[in-house]
Amino acid sequence: MQCFIGIDLGSTTTKAVVMDENLQVLGRGITNSRSNYDTAAKVSKQEAMIDTRLTLFRRALADVPGAAGHVDEILADLERNFRRIQFLEQLEDLEATAIGNIRGPRFEGREAAVREVLEETFRRLRDKSAALFAPGARRKSDFFRDLAGADFMQVGEAVSKAAGLPFDLILNLYDKSIIEVENRPPAGEMEAKFLRALESGTMEAGTIAAPVQAALAIPLEETYVVGTGYGRVRLPFPKEHIRSEILCHGLGAHMMYPGTRTVLDIGGQDTKGIQVDPAGIVENFQMNDRCAAGCGRYLGYIADEMNMGLHELGPLAMASTKQVRINSTCTVFAGAELRDRLALGEKREDILAGLHRAIILRAMSILSRAGGVKDQFTFTGGVAKNEAAVRELRKLIKENYGDVQINIDPDSIYTGALGGATFAARAVLN
Amino acid sequence: MTAIITAGIDIGSGCIKTVLFRVDGETVEWLDKDVARIRNRDPFLLTDETYDAMLARQGLCREDVAYVASTGDAEALRFATGHFYSMTTHGRGAVYLNDRARSVLDIGALNGRAIRIDDSGKVLGYRMTSQCASGSGQFLENIARYLGIAQDEIGQLSKSADAPEKVSSICAVLAETDVINMVSRGISAANILKGIHVSMATRLAKLLKAIGATEGVVQMTGGLALDEGLVAALNEALAAENMALTAQSHADAIHAGAIGAALWGAFRHQKLALLDEMAA
Amino acid sequence: MSDAVKEPSMLLQKELIARNYDAITSARETGRKVSSTFVPGNLNELLLCFGIVNNLPEINAIQNGMRKLSGDYIMTAEKSGHSEDVCTYVKADIGMMGKGNIAPNGKPFPNPDVLLLSYTGCYTFMKWFELLREEYKCPTLMLHVPYEGDGQSTKNMRDYIVKQLKEVIIPGLEEVSGVKFDIDRLREALRNSARAEDDLVWVLEQGKRTPSPIDAYFGGVYYIGPIFTAFRGTTDAIDYYRTLRAEVQARADAGLGPLMPDGTTLSEQKYRLVVEGPPNWTHFREFWKMFSDEGAVVVASTYTKVGGMYDFGFRHDPDNPLESLADYCLGCYTNRNLPSRVEILTKYIEEYQADGLLTNSIKSCNSFSAGQLMMMREVEKRTGKPGAFIETDLVDPRYFSAANVKNRLESYFQMIEQKRRGGSRAA
Amino acid sequence: MPATTAETVARCQTLFDDLDFTAARAWKEAAPGRKVVGFLPVYAPLELIHAAGCLPLGIFGGGDRMEVIHGDAFYQSYICRIPRSTVELGVTGRLDFVDGMIFPFVCDVIRNLSGMWKIMFPQVWTKFFDTPQNFDPEVGGAYYIEELKELREGLERLTGRPITDAALRASILHYNENRRLVRAVYDFRANAPWKAPASEVYLLMRAGLMMPVEDHNGMLADYLDAAEAEDRPRRDNVRIAIYGSFCEQPPLNLIKSVEMAGCYVVEDDYALVNRFLTEDVPVDGDPIEALATAYLTKSVETSCKYVPREEDKGRFHIAQIRKARAEGVIYASPSFCDPALLDRPMIARRLTEAGIPHISFKYAENSGQMQPIREQAGTFADSIKLWS
Numbered sequence A: 001m002q003c004f005i006g007i008d009l010g011s012t013t014t015k016a017v018v019m020d021e022n023l024q025v026l027g028r029g030i031t032n033s034r035s036n037y038d039t040a041a042k043v044s045k046q047e048a049m050i051d052t053r054l055t056l057f058r059r060a061l062a063d064v065p066g067a068a069g070h071v072d073e074i075l076a077d078l079e080r081n082f083r084r085i086q087f088l089e090q091l092e093d094l095e096a097t098a099i100g101n102i103r104g105p106r107f108e109g110r111e112a113a114v115r116e117v118l119e120e121t122f123r124r125l126r127d128k129s130a131a132l133f134a135p136g137a138r139r140k141s142d143f144f145r146d147l148a149g150a151d152f153m154q155v156g157e158a159v160s161k162a163a164g165l166p167f168d169l170i171l172n173l174y175d176k177s178i179i180e181v182e183n184r185p186p187a188g189e190m191e192a193k194f195l196r197a198l199e200s201g202t203m204e205a206g207t208i209a210a211p212v213q214a215a216l217a218i219p220l221e222e223t224y225v226v227g228t229g230y231g232r233v234r235l236p237f238p239k240e241h242i243r244s245e246i247l248c249h250g251l252g253a254h255m256m257y258p259g260t261r262t263v264l265d266i267g268g269q270d271t272k273g274i275q276v277d278p279a280g281i282v283e284n285f286q287m288n289d290r291c292a293a294g295c296g297r298y299l300g301y302i303a304d305e306m307n308m309g310l311h312e313l314g315p316l317a318m319a320s321t322k323q324v325r326i327n328s329t330c331t332v333f334a335g336a337e338l339r340d341r342l343a344l345g346e347k348r349e350d351i352l353a354g355l356h357r358a359i360i361l362r363a364m365s366i367l368s369r370a371g372g373v374k375d376q377f378t379f380t381g382g383v384a385k386n387e388a389a390v391r392e393l394r395k396l397i398k399e400n401y402g403d404v405q406i407n408i409d410p411d412s413i414y415t416g417a418l419g420g421a422t423f424a425a426r427a428v429l430n
Numbered sequence B: 001m002t003a004i005i006t007a008g009i010d011i012g013s014g015c016i017k018t019v020l021f022r023v024d025g026e027t028v029e030w031l032d033k034d035v036a037r038i039r040n041r042d043p044f045l046l047t048d049e050t051y052d053a054m055l056a057r058q059g060l061c062r063e064d065v066a067y068v069a070s071t072g073d074a075e076a077l078r079f080a081t082g083h084f085y086s087m088t089t090h091g092r093g094a095v096y097l098n099d100r101a102r103s104v105l106d107i108g109a110l111n112g113r114a115i116r117i118d119d120s121g122k123v124l125g126y127r128m129t130s131q132c133a134s135g136s137g138q139f140l141e142n143i144a145r146y147l148g149i150a151q152d153e154i155g156q157l158s159k160s161a162d163a164p165e166k167v168s169s170i171c172a173v174l175a176e177t178d179v180i181n182m183v184s185r186g187i188s189a190a191n192i193l194k195g196i197h198v199s200m201a202t203r204l205a206k207l208l209k210a211i212g213a214t215e216g217v218v219q220m221t222g223g224l225a226l227d228e229g230l231v232a233a234l235n236e237a238l239a240a241e242n243m244a245l246t247a248q249s250h251a252d253a254i255h256a257g258a259i260g261a262a263l264w265g266a267f268r269h270q271k272l273a274l275l276d277e278m279a280a
Numbered sequence C: 001m002s003d004a005v006k007e008p009s010m011l012l013q014k015e016l017i018a019r020n021y022d023a024i025t026s027a028r029e030t031g032r033k034v035s036s037t038f039v040p041g042n043l044n045e046l047l048l049c050f051g052i053v054n055n056l057p058e059i060n061a062i063q064n065g066m067r068k069l070s071g072d073y074i075m076t077a078e079k080s081g082h083s084e085d086v087c088t089y090v091k092a093d094i095g096m097m098g099k100g101n102i103a104p105n106g107k108p109f110p111n112p113d114v115l116l117l118s119y120t121g122c123y124t125f126m127k128w129f130e131l132l133r134e135e136y137k138c139p140t141l142m143l144h145v146p147y148e149g150d151g152q153s154t155k156n157m158r159d160y161i162v163k164q165l166k167e168v169i170i171p172g173l174e175e176v177s178g179v180k181f182d183i184d185r186l187r188e189a190l191r192n193s194a195r196a197e198d199d200l201v202w203v204l205e206q207g208k209r210t211p212s213p214i215d216a217y218f219g220g221v222y223y224i225g226p227i228f229t230a231f232r233g234t235t236d237a238i239d240y241y242r243t244l245r246a247e248v249q250a251r252a253d254a255g256l257g258p259l260m261p262d263g264t265t266l267s268e269q270k271y272r273l274v275v276e277g278p279p280n281w282t283h284f285r286e287f288w289k290m291f292s293d294e295g296a297v298v299v300a301s302t303y304t305k306v307g308g309m310y311d312f313g314f315r316h317d318p319d320n321p322l323e324s325l326a327d328y329c330l331g332c333y334t335n336r337n338l339p340s341r342v343e344i345l346t347k348y349i350e351e352y353q354a355d356g357l358l359t360n361s362i363k364s365c366n367s368f369s370a371g372q373l374m375m376m377r378e379v380e381k382r383t384g385k386p387g388a389f390i391e392t393d394l395v396d397p398r399y400f401s402a403a404n405v406k407n408r409l410e411s412y413f414q415m416i417e418q419k420r421r422g423g424s425r426a427a
Numbered sequence D: 001m002p003a004t005t006a007e008t009v010a011r012c013q014t015l016f017d018d019l020d021f022t023a024a025r026a027w028k029e030a031a032p033g034r035k036v037v038g039f040l041p042v043y044a045p046l047e048l049i050h051a052a053g054c055l056p057l058g059i060f061g062g063g064d065r066m067e068v069i070h071g072d073a074f075y076q077s078y079i080c081r082i083p084r085s086t087v088e089l090g091v092t093g094r095l096d097f098v099d100g101m102i103f104p105f106v107c108d109v110i111r112n113l114s115g116m117w118k119i120m121f122p123q124v125w126t127k128f129f130d131t132p133q134n135f136d137p138e139v140g141g142a143y144y145i146e147e148l149k150e151l152r153e154g155l156e157r158l159t160g161r162p163i164t165d166a167a168l169r170a171s172i173l174h175y176n177e178n179r180r181l182v183r184a185v186y187d188f189r190a191n192a193p194w195k196a197p198a199s200e201v202y203l204l205m206r207a208g209l210m211m212p213v214e215d216h217n218g219m220l221a222d223y224l225d226a227a228e229a230e231d232r233p234r235r236d237n238v239r240i241a242i243y244g245s246f247c248e249q250p251p252l253n254l255i256k257s258v259e260m261a262g263c264y265v266v267e268d269d270y271a272l273v274n275r276f277l278t279e280d281v282p283v284d285g286d287p288i289e290a291l292a293t294a295y296l297t298k299s300v301e302t303s304c305k306y307v308p309r310e311e312d313k314g315r316f317h318i319a320q321i322r323k324a325r326a327e328g329v330i331y332a333s334p335s336f337c338d339p340a341l342l343d344r345p346m347i348a349r350r351l352t353e354a355g356i357p358h359i360s361f362k363y364a365e366n367s368g369q370m371q372p373i374r375e376q377a378g379t380f381a382d383s384i385k386l387w388s
């Protein structure tokens, strides 16, 4: 079947959306935009293709009488198992890479001890992975780096302490190896992995094997790919396949909510305010200037500083009862500001609430610069996943622009890629 | 005059440095030192811990210390006798570490300072890096971790660079993206690190020029003084600018602030004792 | 710009500039006196009357920007205690002094004999010459030109300027030069000015044609060279503008666009823009190319009005010499209040049938930049045409982020394009 | 019973914190037909506004308590804070009771703001007020007298009432008294800085820009009496002067931080309008001419005024420093403030020549991090204490 693909090469994450000729979204994929953009584009596309298969399975299962009422469960099961297989594969890769990196004067005479610590650490990580992918488990992140990394810190520190080795040594091996692993797109045919996932599923494989295999057999053709986003110039695409991220975000938001007139997108290092007309055409836009203050990365720094996952910041800030006033949203000094406040005896959640407000205040300024907020208003980008940011935004929009319908899609991070895919489809279909 | 014990405590944004001295007139004896990484802990609790551990090591108790001098972010340290500001203490510490030092570059986790001093450590002029800088220790640390390089490897690697790649952004966030771009273009870690060192060095040379340091020895203090790549890059930048300055480091450079505080503490203690005597 | 393709007017201009630099750097030998003065509200005709050579520090800064020297000069000035925040023209100038004060012809600039502080439209001028004065210890003549805060000049303002010309500037220049003021010489120069000004206005107005035979921004900065600097009031300027006019006429007749540095003509014009704000000099060609590659031509700009606005009818007037100098100073673009600037821009968009307003906001220049965001919005509101905003600096290479500027320009052009095509086929 | 210093300061703090200008609104409500005229830094002839029966209201930005949302939409990041917070005050309706606005000449930012105000608030009488940079009474003086007359006519149109010379003279007398009291507070502080902390004096001065001058005069007198009578602990601080802060004001925390770090501020150029004229304005003769002459001959040196003779540059500062017996100077200026930052190297050179130690740093009205400020001020104090 024909697939139209949009790839949004962001500063922190790369997103891909696959669309069919009816402009229906088939699949979405996301990955870290680390180091190698080609890889990032490839991985996100692969992820979107995996998601596309799941959609096809869903369509296939719709006709299977035995699956009625269980489709969600079956698919969730399938996906979890698939992810775990993938995770374990990468973990294995990471372990082998890390062990391979034990060399040089730093490790002299300690090679065996270090190796033991690594092996023990990875053994425990493998054990923990079952829980990580158990039904209903809440994962800190969708990325291998974050998932493996968080546990590695905990487990690794304990294991090396017990072995009497400095943790810095082990941490360094991890840092060295993760980047290599990340830059290797997951190997192996995904069909095979799906089949294995199917086998380890809780559903009786017999009833669904045939439709799943049928869906797997549908050929997916990359009909047209459009690239956008911060890193788009680095994409190996011809110029006519590249669109400005402003246009893609505008169109993407229009596709999600056709009533959209104003779009706010907060990404990793930029914040955009966009006005679109009823057809999704951009009328006006503003971005932050050279300074990356108050963008998504800011939250990343804060999360690092607090030793928390990005997903956890919002909920903690929501627990605040007394917001602290924060004036500077300089990303670099975010940590310093945080420590300053902690030293003054302020509570973590109150400071966090203040930080979220500061980010949104900046976004409000950019919106104001772009010509204000009109009905309907759509909030996109990674930060739209953050409930504390959303809460502040709702408050401030109401105070400044009255009752405006605010749209936030759970898949808002894919808005740019969605716009790109739509452009791709239009390029061929029109 | 009897010998006294003084302590210097330097609370930074990255680490807490503690030193202990015995001062007897002109004779100064360095008893003990410690660096504790803060890593998300309460700096004041950590200070209590490390300070008490140090006293215990030396068989001392808090009452034995005549003057506890704090510096850095430690104005609120409860058990300090007095507080001196960082540039005052780094100037003094630099002279203690190297009596030929006539200017000081203190580069810590977040801020950089250039200080011009005389032979007694008296501050003659100074400059701080402005708020918005990608040249902080923290930034370097983040990049190194991203590249998978341990802190003590940075220096050697940077020195092995053959074609340093310049980092142009002034903003650390954007600079980080620059670096990611470089990796994707296949630039080696050595060249990236050196590039960062070069841009830091340019900025530091500018600071030195701004304080009017024109010749002699620049003593590097603070955590980044331990980064030999930066020291090398700085010396190259100074040469390129035709500045007759030589940057030198010291194995105890990270302690300079704490040392300076302990020594000024002793000075102040004696002065106060003198005043008391006169009053009596 | 050595490798660029040149037309006769360009060669002529090049020669004029070279000649002026030679006159300046050889002033000690020829015994001529040298003044420093600013472009907006400069009193070139008056200086001509006293035989004083005119050296314009802003122009030097531009030259140094284009020749990639300014970055180093700015750093030098910052090292000597100047703030990162202030106007980079000043720092490029002061840094140049710190580095031997070498003119573009390779010879050292002589110290000025007089600083003629024509204080028009920019606060920074005052400090700039206070700073130079410390260095040169030479007479400094302040001509305070009040700002048209209410949108027009008043009799009081004009009287004040004329009085300053009579009591401060003319006696001061007499003293410096040892030449007695001769009002007839001034009248003659003003007559020359007016003739060149007529041709300049004609050229700038060709931007109304489709395709436009000129680029009123990137090309425009060359067109205004002679009239804004040391040549207004000379017959050289008359010749230059006559030549220029003929060239533009020829292109217009042939239906051609402006000549690009690479020798091509930009005749495929997809977007017509009005530009507000000065250009960036350190990446001038690269910046220009970002427009021309997309088929964008600038049909009118305000930067070409900083050294005097002529297209709304003002001409230097030999019959009212001092009064007309006063009116000239008062009328420079940055001496006009924001409502007037909005009106001018609106008019340009309409009369030059532009697709929109592009603001190049300059970090250095509060005079231009403070308020540009509001101006843009106001112009959008009045014309219904979209605006775009980019940020660069004049001569500080650190503030030119090519990726950033390109991103915004591309998005802007694609937006205009998409709008044109309408909703049905928005790709 | 007269107010204690704490009471006076608390009252000032309330006025200072109130971004809705409740007190000024109340003043306007109190009698029909009253008008409020706002003015920005640095100098405006408040006597004329007062003589017109209007309340001159100092609009000195939003400080660090205001959340600026729309203001940023009007200004790029490389422009100082005061215009954006002023615009924010405007667009959020906090100045909706202000009938006229005077934008004095300071720099191009405030100059351009006057035009923005005309477009954004067409119903407000908006005046850009240009002071001469030529100080010859025949040239600059003649021009200035006409400008003052224009301002007077503008105010007359605003209120619909003429401003008589008698009224103007009466106003000048009030402001002469105000200037005398302000000088007395400054002198008092220079003598006993521990009894009049810089943050208190600052609040006292800022409050004066938000109330009728008669009230302020009473307040100043009360404060002086109370401060004199109160005993406060004296610390081993050094005496410093602060310059460079004539327009955008630093956050109060900055002033406190400087003091905490071991400096007594004995001289400054905060909220300079009430000390802009250094002597009494005579009330015999033509009052407009008297105001003009005072500006030409008896006003402070500050960055928005041209200094005609090179050798006079910084002379005013040195004299003030000597008079206040300051041991050093902190040149603290707003980020992106061209007037202050371009002046800085020149003033610094003069201070060096005079052997006065000095340091400089930048701030913004909403600066939050005081650590670098404390460190610099503290090191400066250390160095004066240990080695001077």
Ligand SMILES: Nc1ncnc2c1ncn2[C@@H]1O[C@H](COP(=O)(O)OP(=O)(O)O)[C@@H](O)[C@H]1O
Residues within 6 Å of the ligand: A009, A010, A011, A012, A013, A014, A033, A229, A230, A266, A267, A268, A269, A270, A295, A296, A297, A298, A299, A300, A310, A311, A314, A380, A381, A382, A383, A384, A385, A386, A413
């Ligand atoms: N689950 C989440 N919860 C909160 N914030 C998130 C989450 N996922 C991403 N983010 C934020 O979104 C940012 C990335 O947004 P994105 O739109 O992908 O940016 P870009 O396109 O520049 O890479 C991150 O820096 C992070 O702050």
Ligand SMILES: Nc1ncnc2c1ncn2[C@@H]1O[C@H](COP(=O)(O)OP(=O)(O)O)[C@@H](O)[C@H]1O
Residues within 6 Å of the ligand: B011, B012, B013, B014, B015, B016, B072, B107, B108, B109, B110, B111, B137, B138, B141, B151, B152, B154, B221, B222, B223, B224, B226, B227, B254
């Ligand atoms: N061996 C080392 N090589 C390079 N950098 C180091 C080394 N040790 C510490 N650092 C750096 O020094 C910084 C801490 O320096 P310090 O002067 O203590 O700063 P602060 O006073 O701000 O805490 C940290 O950012 C760390 O990255």
Ligand code: SF4
Residues within 6 Å of the ligand: A290, A291, A292, A293, A294, A329, A330, A331, A332, A333, B131, B132, B133, B134, B170, B171, B172, B173, B174
């Ligand atoms: S370092 Fe901070 S203030 Fe500077 S540009 Fe980056 S985010 Fe902005």
Ligand code: SF4
Residues within 6 Å of the ligand: C058, C087, C088, C089, C090, C121, C122, C123, C124, C125, C364, C365, C366, C367, C368, C394
């Ligand atoms: S501020 Fe603007 S007008 Fe003034 S000197 Fe600088 S660039 Fe020129």
Ligand code: SF4
Residues within 6 Å of the ligand: D080, D081, D082, D083, D106, D107, D108, D109, D110, D247, D248, D334, D336, D337, D338, D339, D340
């Ligand atoms: S703070 Fe400085 S730059 Fe800003 S408006 Fe005031 S004088 Fe002008």
